[in-house]
Amino acid sequence: MSVIETISLLFIPLFIVFVIVYGIVKKTRVYESFVEGAKQGLTTSFKVMPYVIAFVFAVGLFKAAGGFELITQALKPVLEFLHVPGEVIPLVITRPFSGSAALGILASILKESGADSFAGRVASTIMGSSETIFYTVALYFGSVGITKTRHTVTAALIAEVCCLAASIILCNILF
């Protein structure tokens, strides 16, 4: 594993150096180009801010009110029937909405059940393999003014369910 880790940590600086060296070889004005591109960092960040605020606000309210616990309670019978470990259910529910809230739940699962427990490993796999679907949809579509999202969420959720099933089956086989 440490080989993959080293390669991946080396990749970012290597990629940057490669792009700059390639630019110099092709006689590009690298410094001016960098600055010109970097200007968009500020505008991009400001452009997405209202969408991020709107979404995080709604999730924050819902979380504070205990909304995720309520959905967890409602979906628990179904998910337990599908052999999802009980401890992991709150993580599964929260993950598509908020990365930081899901990370907090993962930390508490690792603490209470143990990092090397079955639930701990399933939870880690789910955290690593799934995304904050609703947040990404709100951000990407919001930034260009799309309101009709068509089949995006359906397809993403189908994949999420398959990914969840795969996580549980894989942890059963490999650990």
Place this chain on the structure above:
Amino acid sequence: MINYLWAFMIVAAFIIAVINGKTAELSEAALISVKDAALMCLSLIGAYSLWLGILNIAKKSGLTEKMAKALSRIIRYVFSGIREGSRAISYIALNISANILGMGNAATPFGLKAMQELQALNPDKSKASDAMCMLLVVNSTSIQLLPLTVIALRSAAGAKNPADIVITTFLATIVASITGIASAKILEKRKNKQ
């Protein structure tokens, strides 16, 4: 969709809070969450600027064009309706690569650039095109080589081998990518027929 989801979360939060007797927590949660969101965006300015700067060098030197040429066929197969030579191809390729390598801070600016290009090609500006839906699905189901945050958290929690979930995560994301792309393809064909 986003409209209803957003309104639902807020209205439901209020109703649930009244039932749970947690109305006092609501206003505090509202203020803290918007502050966190604003701070997060501000803290991302640096990373966004870095990656958009590097991207611009790659663009000016012709590197993105080269990359787009090499990956044109496969990307245009998965993302329908993109013309040969469109800038969207290299942005999508960079967005996917950054996601796979776990560089979320780079994936977002590349993805947003790709979204702008796709919106320029989109005939109905309020309705997502097939390619836009696919970009979102690909971003939600990306293959993950190294989930660094999770490994760090497991290490802090005293796991014997914190990285032992790398293989399960990798395989699970392959399942997610395949099922995600396949469902999006099937759904886009079905909806286009109607």
